[in-house]
Amino acid sequence: MNLENTKAQMRKGVLEFCILSILSEDEAYVSDLINKMKDAKLIVVEGTLYPLLNRLKNEGVLEYRWEESKSGPPRKYYKITPEGKAMLDELKQSWQELITSVNSILSI
Template sequence: MKIENAKVQMRKGILEYCILHIISRGEVYASEILDELIEAKMMVVEGTLYPLLTRLKNAGLLEYKWVESVSGPPRKYYILTDAGTDSLKALEGTWQGLSASVKTITSKKN
């Protein structure tokens, strides 16, 4: 197993959860989501983010609205739907359980 591939797969597995969490804080522009993910070292590029946002929108988990910008073209701001909020809560429960399980395993000494 190549370690870099394993690292990428681990990040991909929690990316949707992280994106929903970022959007749950309020209306957010895609570049703000990307900046936060990069700052958190999630190593996301636009080519990964935009298809995922489209998939989440098509699944009914988020919606967007266009807002005029004084410094350029209109911007698309993302907002969670009620279904998105429910999905985030379900993912939060899964993350808490998974995180606790991993901590239990990795905290044991030889």
């Protein structure tokens, strides 16, 4: 049995979706994202987010700006692009469809 692993798989599946959703409400930098995810009981770490954000930026669904910080190095604030919003809308629908699919299997 490898319960934690399987649970982790489920969390990974919705990671990009959640990040896009958070950034659709307000721009944020990595630390913000980690905290908001943690608030929703979804643990994610730096080493996961940096490459992921870069990937999403290269796909054109995110963009960023630098902002100076009073308490350390400058921060990279990410926000969603119009293309990203379009993608998020489709993902929301896919998410609902996935819930329907899984529930149909659970009730066989």
